Amino acid sequence: MNEKTRTPRYRDGGPIVRFDKVGVTYGSGTQALRNVSFELESGGFYFLTGPSGAGKSTLLKLMYLALRPSQGRAQLFGVDIGSASRDDLPMLRRQIGVVFQDFRLLPHLSVFDNVAMPFRVRDVPLSHYAEDVDDLLRWVGLGGRIDALPETLSGGEQQRVAIARAVVGKPSLLIADEPTGNVDPEMGARIIRLFIELHKLGATVVIATHDLDLVRRSGAPVLQLEAGELTQFPGLEPGAKARR
Template structure:
C-alpha cells in the first residue's frame, strides 16, 4: 500500500532532509515512526499525504507512483488518508462538531447519516460536552483530540499522526491509542510518528527509526 524506493528529500537550501529511504508497509499494518526532533519524521509523513514530492526515488501510494498522479486524482487519494497534524489546523469559525464533521460534509454526506457517529466519536475522545465549543475556547489537548476525531471520522484507508499524544495527559493519550488500535483491527493502516518512548516501548507494533534523515533500523515485522 505504501512503498518508498530510494527516496530522498532536499529543501531549497540544499539541505538533505531524507536520504535513501526504503520500506514497504502492508495494508492494515500499524507502525511507529521514531527518531529525535529533526530526524525527518514529519518530512517523511508529508510525502505520504502528498504535501510534497521526493527529490529522488519514488513514493508509491495504493500502488501508484505519487509523482505521476494527475492533479485531478489527488483529492480522491487524499480522502483515503486521514492526517493528524501537530498544529491541529482546526477552523476557528466552526464549532467542534462542525470541524469534526467537515470531511463528511465536503463529500456531500447528509447529516442524518453521520450525526450519531460523530457524537459517539466525540464522547470517545472525551469531548462529548464540548460539541458546540469553538476551537479558540479549547485547551491544546482538547484541540488535539478534536483533530484526531476529524482525521478518523471518515474511516480512511490510512491514518498518519504526527505526535498525536503530545498535548494530552497520560489517560487521554492511552484512550487515543486504543482508538487507533481499534481502527487498525478494522483494517485501517496506522502510522504514528512520535519521540515518546512510553508509546512504543513494549508495544506489539513494529517501529521504523530515523536518525538524521536516514532509516537506520527497523524493529519487528513490517
C-alpha cells in the same frame, strides 16, 4: 457507520506504502530525506521515531500527500505519488486520516464542523454523518462541547478534536504526529486504544512519537530516522518488507 460515509478501502493486497530510494530536497537546497526505502503492509501498525530535525515531518508529509518526492519512487495505495495527477490526489487523501502535531483545526468552525470536515468536502448530506460525529465526539469526551470554537478548548481537547477528524471517515491509512503529546496519560491510553481498534478494523496506522515507552510497550515495528536516513527498520534493504 452509514454506507455513504464510508471511505473506500485499499484492497490491492500489496504494500499500502512503498518508498524506493526516496529523497526530498527543499527549495533552499536542504536535503530532508535521503535514499529512504521501506514498505508498509496494509493493515500494519507502525511507529516512526527519531530526534527533532531527523526528517519525520517530511516523511509524514510524503505519506499524507502534502509533498512529492524529489528523488526516488513513492507509492501510496499502489499509486506513484510523484507522477499522480492533481485530480487523483483528493481520492487518495480521502483514504488517509491525519492527526497533525499542531492540530490544524479551522479556528472559525465549531468542534462539530471541524470533525465533520472530511464529509463536508465530499458533499455528504448532514443527515448521513451527524450521528457518527456526535458519537465520536462523545467517545473522545467532547460531547458537551460540540458547538465550541477551537480557541476555547485546551490543548488536549483540541488534540482530541484533531483525532476525531482524522478517524471519523474510517481511513485505510491513519497517520498521527505525536498524538498523545498534549493529553494526560489516561486520555493518551484511550487514544492509543482507538488507534488499535481502527487497526483491528483493517486500517494501517503510523504514529510518529518521541514516547519510547509507548513504542516499547506496543512491540510494533519501528521506523527510525536520523539525519534524513532510515536507521532502523526491519527489512531496511530496498524491496524488503516490514515485520508485522
